[in-house]
Amino acid sequence: MNEDNTVSDDLKRQAAMFYNSTEREKPKEQMSWRFWRKRRLLVALLAFFGFFNVYALRVNLSVAVVAMTEPVETELENGTIVYIPEFNWSSQTKGLVLSSFFYGYLVTQLPGGWLAAKIGGNRVFAIGIGATSLLTLFTPPLAHISTGLLIAVRVVEGLFEGVTYPCIHAVWSRWAPGGERARLATFAFSGSYAGTVVSMPLCSLLAHYTGWPGIFYVFGIVGLVWTTIWWLVVKESPEKDPHISAAELKYIQDSRGTQAVEGSKIRHPWRAMLTSGPVWAIVMAHFSENWGFYTLLTFLPTFMQDVFKFETSQTGWLSAVPYLAMAIVLQFAGHLADWLLKRGILSRTNIRKIFNCGAFLSQTIFMVAAAYSTSVVGCIVFLTIAVGLGGFAWSGFSVNHLDIAPPHASVLMGLSNTVATLPGIISPPLAGSIVKDKTAEQWRIVFFISSAIYLLGAIVYGWFCSAEKQPWVIEADSDASFDTDGASVTTTRGYDNKAMEHSEM
Template sequence: MEYYPALLQGVTYPCIHAVWARWAPPLERSRMASLAFAGSYVGTVVSLPICGILANELGWPSIFYVFGKIRKVKTKRQISVILKGEYEEHILGVRNEVNLVHPWRKFFTSMPVWAVIVAHFCENWGFYTLLTQLPTFMKDALEFNLKKAGFMSALPYLVMAIVLSFSGQLADYLITNKYLNTSQVRKLFTCSAFMGQAVFMLMTCFLLTPTGAVSCLTAAVGLGAFAWSGFSVNHLDIAPQHASVLMGLSNTMATLPGIISPSITGILVQNKTVDEWRVVFYMASSIYLFGALFYGAFSSGQIQPWAEHKNNQDRTKIDEK
């Protein structure tokens, strides 16, 4: 039964990109996408304590009833907004009706597409490693009790949600005011974030104090917000008409670390020693560095030739000036 919610949630991010590709002005996509992604982290931080309260006071089934009701109300509101937007497009005559064919071969032979996929995979490797293992690490290496570890492990994601709310604004500001073009902004945000995350992951291995480790891990996760304002918006830059499919593709590949990383961590951390945990963080740092190098070498902020269309309103030359 638990597979059905996961199956339905899998279309969320691609649908978000489909909406932004259609309605968001090109120079406002970073802030809109970043704000939308920030909501997922806010939801994680807020829902965890609420679930604990509901389970203690009303029993664990109440969690599903309450959040199910919230989702029902939210879905009705979203459908009404989308239908209203579709109607307004029809009345104003701004909709471009085309028979869109997705060039799958071009997807898999395009290096900018692979740059996004690799960056998404690398970011999620560190994310899932910390999401699934951070409380255990704090208990094993820092000797935190589980109650404190649960609270402190939520702190990095709260910071990421806050940083995401303005990192997209900064990206759009740099592009709009022509300080940097789109390619430069995407590379700068993603690569610098990955390198910073790698450094803070390594520092965590040696600052084995509660304050030092939590500070480093919070900084590492928080820097991920800048990466998300880079690669996660990049689908809309290189192929706006196919952005939802590309997000689905990269998000599928980026889900694999959620399966692989905990399994590898379980194999590496047999005796729960500090040295074993260091190997886990060494691996995450190496993957971040690889992601920075690959994305820096092959990413692009310009629409790709195979994604161009005669009715495409995104063929702006702002980035090239």
Template sequence: MSTAEVKENGWATSQISDGDGLGPGWRFWRRRRYVVAFMAFLGFFNVYALRVNLSVAIVAMTTNVNQTLDNGTIIVTRDFDWDSTARGFLLSSFFYGYIFTQIPGGWLASRIGGNRVYGIGIAATALLTLVTPPVANVSYYALLTIRVIEGLFEGVTYPCIHAVWARWAPPLERSRLATIAFSGSYVGTVVSLPLSGILANQIGWPSVFYVFGAVGLIWFVAWWIIVKSGPEEDSYITQQELKYIQDSLGATSNKDIVHPWKKFLTSPPVWSIVMAHFSENWGFYTLLTQLPSFMKDTLEFQLEKTGFMSALPYLVMAIVLQFAGHLADWLRSKGILTTTQVRKLFNCGAFISQTIFMLLAAFLLSPAGSVTCLTIAVGLGAFAWSGFSVNHLDIAPQHASVLMGLSNTIATLPGIISPAITGYIVQNKSASEWQIVFYMAGLIYLVGAIIYGLFASGERQSWAKEEIEIEMPNKSEQCYSNSTLEVDVP
């Protein structure tokens, strides 16, 4: 079995030709780290299914329908009389809570285990989703409150998964493991958007919340049983894989880590990640919350077809994300590009392409043209996720969960601002109003590309290196004396 030495952030990492000696890579179930990635994939599937179902359900909840009275009179009615502005605030209310638990979630995950906080966050959101229909019938403000609380619980998910990867992901597998997990977000969107449309049409909008809430709780039980905080706690992991992970990462634990907040807030690479995350989420959340309405109002798709067409961009992204993650790690492991070059190339290339296709969608505004351009724009975002989304682990792995919490806090603002702004802009549901929405998203992508290209880094930062005291042999005295060295602590 051949091995190769690969320099990664100053460390010589022994990369075994077949990974960890457990056979072909496609047998993922033999590798517990890939079982964790698959379960995280299903977790993010639920995260987004629970988040986006309202985007389709709200169309059914506010659509006019014919109702026949007992005397035979036909009247036009709808379940909820919410205007465009009210719908915009309702769709963005989730993020009012989501933004507040990003950093606390990362901090908590670094101490008690990312797997626990991740699971509880999704389970609580699923439970609240189950009670959404009766709450909606109580009042608009009661529903608004429930969505805010759901956001509070889901806010911990992204920071927590970085705490999981800090203990499970070998450095040269970070991109692929992270993108496997993150792709669940888009598969969840792909499934939940059309399925929500079918459920709303065939059974009624309350079924949308009952189905996805129940699925989320079932996943939680499986996650709690299968996934452990670290590989050393997993009774089913092989000794080969455990040694491979531990040799790659060194000793890891949920010890009390001192987070250098001043260094975080004054670090250009950190702020380049924050801006990239903000830019990607602006376009993503704009489409995630508004695409069903755009399809129905401007492209004149029916509700059931709206769900399928709205899901198409995320299907493409889920597929491309797998390719992008593997390509990023391959380029790094072969020494073709450095980590910094890979992150910048993938992120900036995606953003510039997304800018172009967002602007094309604004000009075309035809069913075929708009769907094609938006599908390509969203799909190319997969390369950006192989750039900024794992960059926290490159520059400061021991602080990655908190850094993800920081970047995702700022990146949550688009989820609050974008739907509200779109609600104000799109008053008459005209094509020209939607053009403004797409122009704005394209401009923000372009700004994100410039900032990330200038300031991003794939190297471990100086403030992420700690001084530890180790024993070194003193040749002159043939005894041991203590010396202090600065080393990279994973």
């Protein structure tokens, strides 16, 4: 009897300890403002700033080239004052300089995706941005030596930045729970547009107060600082993060599915992937969105100067407005997509189709409206709506790789971004050859081409899109046991915090 009482007392004490420890931990998990306690949110935040740097480093030349080629006061040897540009480039040369980045960017998409799938996307992501930041610091002196060296360094920068988009899908294939893919991915991608919003006006200010070389020095240093932080904080997978809670780790694994973390021999079914309708729907959508985006990203400052006679310091501010809208819409669209999926209001496939095709059709209309606008206010309003609605498209095609083939998502992103890089190579020289006299009529043709491509993208994606895991998907070999660096798959107390499933960004 005494033994029974002793056992009963021990059970009561253990139950009390379990209850008290659970109650102590609940407030910690519910303090959502402490985002670093939810490590996937910290990864998303740092990825946001990573893409911020990706586009700040990419767009800097679009504003700098205006300052580099506008006439400046120059005193000749005989004392005569003349106004001549520092770099007297033709429209074709300017288009080549602006598009040179994409020649390198095109090459490393698929290799970057393959490498990320093999060794993990976190390290390759950091190396890509870090190397680009370092090369950016050398851009001004090389530009002063020769235009050829400027083009060469931009090509090499493109080679390193080319791995970034495929790599982040390798990160999300391991870090993103199934029900949070849209919000986590679009939050990270919105950093691209935030980077554009901040860098365009800041580039204008730097060009005005420090001269155009200051643009490259500032953003190069910022990129190197980010690289250091990402390298130290972000791990290859949640299983490798020593600071992740056991509850969050289990939630991610249960939602994502177990998969090999390292050393897995992932085999990609290339023939099946390259003949898959849903894959090419993503590729076409990515191409269409990037055509309009790259055209505006590269030439919007020049367009504002040619058509509305804005100065360099003003073009950066006005050109940033559409991308601010995109950054905001991306947040809303990602959360809305996941909410609709969670509530069962629409199927995953219909969510992707409606968000993507609806955005493309709207962008077709507003790009045409912008082409016929006769006032700067009207033009900026229409372009802002057109670019902003692209946020819904990104909640469609940009996470679709993870829907149809999670183990192969980084390679599929490499494939789609390879084709989607072609607009960055084709559209600047094409626009440069069309806009020879800098007239509104010639710029109108550029906008018409973008509208037609948006419409084609809507048709193809609407017809072939799917968000169901494809039958050709090959899962990586996995082991039920994980090295969790101190964070076990299940808690030693045997409970899991279900509130993790409802956390918000």
